[in-house]
Amino acid sequence: MTDLTSLTIAEAREGLANKSFTSLELTDAHLAAIEAARSLNAFVLETPEKARDMARAIDAKIAKGEGGPLAGIPLGIKDLFSTRDVRTTACSKILGNFVPPYESTVTSQLWRDGAVMLGKLNNDEFAMGSANETSCFGPVVNPWRREGSNTTLVPGGSSGGSASAVAALLCMGATATDTGGSIRQPAAFTATVGVKPTYGRCSRWGIVAFASSLDQAGPIARTNRDAAILMRSMAGHDPKDSTSVDRAVPDYEAAIGKSVKGMKIGIPKEYRLDGMPTEIEKLWSEGAAWLKAAGAELVDVSLPHTKYALPAYYIVAPAEASSNLARYDGVRYGLREQGRNITEMYENTRAEGFGAEVRRRVMIGTYVLSAGYYDAYYIRAQKVRTLIKKDFEDCFAKGINAILTPATPSAAFGVGEKAGADPVEMYLNDIFTVTVNMAGLPGIAVPAGKDAQGLPLGLQLIGRPFDEETLFSLGEVVEQAAGRFTPPRWW
Amino acid sequence: MSVDATTVRRIAHLARIAVTEAEVPHLQGELNAMLAFVEQLSEVNVDGVEPMTSVTPMEMKKRPDVVNDGEIPDDIVRNAPETQNHFFLVPKVVE
Amino acid sequence: MNVSVKPGKLIKGQTGDWEVVIGMEIHAQVTSNAKLFSGASTAFGGEPNTQVSLVDAAMPGMLPVINEECVRQAVRTGLGLNAKINLRSVFDRKNYFYPDLPQGYQISQYKSPIVGEGEVIVELEGGRTATIGIERLHLEQDPAKMLHDKLPSQSLIDLNRAGVALMEIVSKPDIRDAEQAKAYVTKLRSILRYLGTCDGDMEKGSLRADVNVSVRKPGGPLGTRCEIKNMNSINFIGQAIEYEARRQIEIIEDGGVIDQETRLFDPNKGETRSMRSKEEAHDYRYFPDPDLLPLELTQDYVDELKAKLPELPDQKKARFIDSLGLSAYDAGVLVAERESAVFYETVLAGLADRARDGKLAANWVINELFGRLNKEGHDITDSPVSAAQLSAIVGLIGEGTISGKIAKDLFEIVWTEGGDPRELVESRGMKQVTDLGAIEKVVDDIIAANPDKVAQAKAKPQLAGWFVGQVMKQSGGKANPQAVNDLLKAKLGI
Structure with a gap:
């Protein structure tokens, strides 16, 4: 029998259905893998007892022919998702030992469909970061290394634990969230498939909020098919989220292998950056060529406001975050640091509980919303956002089905390499992904090749609103052409 | 636009984050780097452009006026740093 | 100056007459079963933190979903105030830290409220009226309740009230003296109670007023205003305005200047005092709540609510005058409280000849019944004489079966012993002799x-x-x- 952890979700589904192995066996294999991979720091909480209980329960159901679309599949859950009776911290000291008396809508749908929870995955504190270095539990290590080097690399962020765990075969798939690139950038850094669905496709209820108008949950998996399988369970209307869309969830898996013949693929010139590594440039052309070979038509398009997406994002996201994080005040849950009066209690609690990056973003967000600056910053940024969205709408109005871009401007970098004085250097990681959040569109990052040092690189496909299916079809074309990439095990 | 040390302290207080005097210059530098970065937005012509209010346009659904929640005081205070008889406690607030 | 503004009572100072300028913000709790953005109950007086959902406690990842009834009630109130209903309004976050605010922000409406300008006609002494302009009405969340005197060094927080819908009704600065201010709150409260959009119970805090007071020489430029917060009694509002106006006049006449500040009224001392502890430059950083979408209404929806609006006090008063020949004063007394109007109309409904006996019924309700209720400390809702009984008594007078004098005896019997007035007249031989x-x-x-x-x-x-x-x-x-x-x-x- 092959190592159960190397199976895809689709393969494991078959194995479970024809009784080749049980969910308990599958779960135990993953629990062992997690234990052996603690040096990656991907999990911040392992829940082996819960995992085995869930696996046994689902095995009993499978035996009765019940089950569900994810019956018996062991998954990792980003620590941003509230899990009932299981500590949820958003990897921030300020939540301390917060144990939610509730389950997020997205994870409850996964359990409804029979999935098994292995534990909670590391992420940047409150999902603020692009390297998973801001977590209060310490950085996550990328299972990928440069050829011939022992330098530890970041997995990207903020869903670094999710990407690292999926790439290192610690779980079959993981939940993640994406506010400016937090699913797609780590997916690209780890050769996994990451999907940022259309805004409103997945419920935000029970997910610790970073920036409400940008946050979306999505899956990270090892193949397009697996991501499609997870998406179907994660998506859907939730009356508890006013921004959740009441729209039927399609069978995303049916889009895998569907012909892309005749589809128009936009190649936006604004994504061709000065000084972009030639490997990225090459990968992009290669990806375009694969799609063309599959019958798609390539069209040069223009998204003129692209360069303004990142600066606009760094106004809108911190502004919303400064307000969303106001509830962490040491009164009802989480950390409390005493003070001589209530104001000092707040100030001490929040200074102690928030890490440097969160403090910085909360402060910049507070500033751009403050009296006298609101119009110049926040309103202007929201106007620019309207223009960014219009760029895409114009493009889609011309019949473009999807847009192909690089996922990141570079491959994974070393832990601590970009921790310099200028936070903006780190923010540039999201330059290709952030436009998608600003416009509320779906985006997928798929592994497409490696750089000269053997590190994975990804391509991004951006779709029309609620047309994740097209992204899965196109992603599958890239996957078939590029193949799959697994990091050599060194941990 | 850029911020001075006084503004950094004012913003920190508004955000209820204690900062030490030693932290101020560092924070000031970081905030100014971010402000310099977003400064490029001023070159965009936004005349007549509506600021975005909802990225996915749709009608806001409303809940029916039904009491279907509450009666969970144990859950409400379960994670609280300090409680008494299901009340949350905070240092005395003087009005 | 607004032409509709009625000059008020001027206050004599050492340097001559002063005019008081008053504007009010009324916070009225919306009558609904559940809270504005959650499914927890709005009932008053529950055990601590029982009427609280995870949303009200601002647990991580919780999201607001608006209660349709609260929207409906706000629109109905706007219609009752003859105000413009905005078909598109926006919920904003008002950001500030305070332990009664679990989210760290209050969801409110800042730039685009659900209701725009309207007006209220208030009744003053001697049959005079004044028109007070309404600036706006918006929906927002009530904060939590804090208890400060239960423990020596700590305050207690109960979130039961947190998130109950409030309508903040902002008047224009059209009020000119304490009498007008009291009449305004009385009338507004009456309208809300007729509409059933707020129970108006000021003791329980369902209706609270923030009163902005400034003084000026008549016709002169506006003075600096002080805001007296959280008034929960109509009489206190009057007292606070009188005190505050005189305080400001004395300061100005002594060569001082008024600090714009928030003050509290101390009913025991009859004084207002500064809330210096809360004095801090506020910077609420309002921005549209990204967890909600703009609130959009159709004109059809508004029109339908308008068509179903109950008869309000002004309309009822006009009808009583026109169709029953009541005096303006009597009609005004009867419609002032919804319960009185309901009682009177029930009396009317029992009469065989309303045109003949309507006025007589009004006299009996106002003079005999109200007089007796007042004397014995009863409320119209627990009157020992029911509307049906009173209707029968009035009918007996009107048709000539008993005289007015006998009717008073009969009223006394019904009040103390109860019973069917017609049967009593028979059994006790009280019938008028017409032979x-x-x-x-x-x-x-x-x-x-x-x-x-x-x-x-x-x-x-x-x-x-x-x-x-x-x-x-x-x-x-x-x-x-x-x-x-x-x-x-x-x-x-x-």
Whole structure:
């Protein structure tokens, strides 16, 4: 029998259905893998007892022919998702030992469909970061290394634990969230498939909020098919989220292998950056060529406001975050640091509980919303956002089905390499992904090749609103052409 | 636009984050780097452009006026740093 | 100056007359089962933190979903205030830290409220009225309740009230003295109660007022205002305004300046005092709540609510005057409280001839019933005499079965013993004697026994009243006064 952890979700589904192995066996294999991979720091909480209980329960159901679309599949859950009776911290000291008396809508749908929870995955504190270095539990290590080097690399962020765990075969798939690139950038850094669905496709209820108008949950998996399988369970209307869309969830898996013949693929010139590594440039052309070979038509398009997406994002996201994080005040849950009066209690609690990056973003967000600056910053940024969205709408109005871009401007970098004085250097990681959040569109990052040092690189496909299916079809074309990439095990 | 040390302290207080005097210059530098970065937005012509209010346009659904929640005081205070008889406690607030 | 503004009572200072300028922000709790953005109950007085959902406690990842009834109630209130309904309004976050605010922000409406400008006509003494402009009405969350005096060094927080829907109703600065201010709150409260959009219970805090007061020389530029927060009694509002206006006048006349500040009214001392502890430059950093979408209404929805609006006090008053011939004063008294109007209309509904007896019914409700209720500390809602009983009494008078005097005895019996007035009249022989033969006999007897009085009455017809009294006395008050009068006039030849 092959190592159960190397199976895809689709393969494991078959194995479970024809009784080749049980969910308990599958779960135990993953629990062992997690234990052996603690040096990656991907999990911040392992829940082996819960995992085995869930696996046994689902095995009993499978035996009765019940089950569900994810019956018996062991998954990792980003620590941003509230899990009932299981500590949820958003990897921030300020939540301390917060144990939610509730389950997020997205994870409850996964359990409804029979999935098994292995534990909670590391992420940047409150999902603020692009390297998973801001977590209060310490950085996550990328299972990928440069050829011939022992330098530890970041997995990207903020869903670094999710990407690292999926790439290192610690779980079959993981939940993640994406506010400016937090699913797609780590997916690209780890050769996994990451999907940022259309805004409103997945419920935000029970997910610790970073920036409400940008946050979306999505899956990270090892193949397009697996991501499609997870998406179907994660998506859907939730009356508890006013921004959740009441729209039927399609069978995303049916889009895998569907012909892309005749589809128009936009190649936006604004994504061709000065000084972009030639490997990225090459990968992009290669990806375009694969799609063309599959019958798609390539069209040069223009998204003129692209360069303004990142600066606009760094106004809108911190502004919303400064307000969303106001509830962490040491009164009802989480950390409390005493003070001589209530104001000092707040100030001490929040200074102690928030890490440097969160403090910085909360402060910049507070500033751009403050009296006298609101119009110049926040309103202007929201106007620019309207223009960014219009760029895409114009493009889609011309019949473009999807847009192909690089996922990141570079491959994974070393832990601590970009921790310099200028936070903006780190923010540039999201330059290709952030436009998608600003416009509320779906985006997928798929592994497409490696750089000269053997590190994975990804391509991004951006779709029309609620047309994740097209992204899965196109992603599958890239996957078939590029193949799959697994990091050599060194941990 | 850029911020001075006084503004950094004012913003920190508004955000209820204690900062030490030693932290101020560092924070000031970081905030100014971010402000310099977003400064490029001023070159965009936004005349007549509506600021975005909802990225996915749709009608806001409303809940029916039904009491279907509450009666969970144990859950409400379960994670609280300090409680008494299901009340949350905070240092005395003087009005 | 707004043409509709009624000059108020001026206050004499050492340097001459001063005018008071008042604007008010009324916070009215919306009548609904569940809270504005959660499914927790709005009921008053529950055990601590029982009427609290995870949303109200601002647990991580919780999201607001708006209650349709609160929207409906706000629109109905706007219509009741003759105000413009905004078909598109936006919920904003008002950011500040305070332990009564779990989210660290209050969801409110800042730039785009659900209701725009409107007006309220208020009744003043002597039948005068004033029109007070409404600036806006918006929906927002009520904060939590804090208890400060239970423990020596800590405050307690109960989130039961957190998230209950509030309507903040902002007036224009059209109010000119304490009387107008009190009349404004009274009228607004009455309208809300007619609409059923707020129970108006100021003791329980369902209706609270922030009062902005400034003074100026009549016609002069506006002065600096002070805001008196959280007033929960109409009388206190009057007292606070009187005190605050005089305080400001004294400061200015002594050469001082008014600091714009928030003040609290101390009902024990009858004074306002500065809330310096809360004085800190506020910077609320309002921005549209990204967890919600703009609130969009259709004109059809608004029109339908408008068509179904109940009759409001002004309309009811006009109808009572026009169709029943009530005086403006009586009509005003009857409609001032919804319960009184309901009672009166129930009395009316029981009458066989409303046109004939409507006015009489108003007299009985206002003079006999209200007088007695006041005297004995009853409320109209727990009146010992029901509307049906009073209706029967009025009907008995109107149709001539009993006299007004007997009716008072009957009212007394019904008040103390209860019972069906018609049956009581029968069983206790209280019926008025309309049998002319019987009355004539009594009249004849009295005339025969008092020849001197007859002579006097013939000389001075106004003395005939003595005979009326005697007849009524002998008949035990049951003789029909009109019949007695007619007979006496004929027999005495006057």
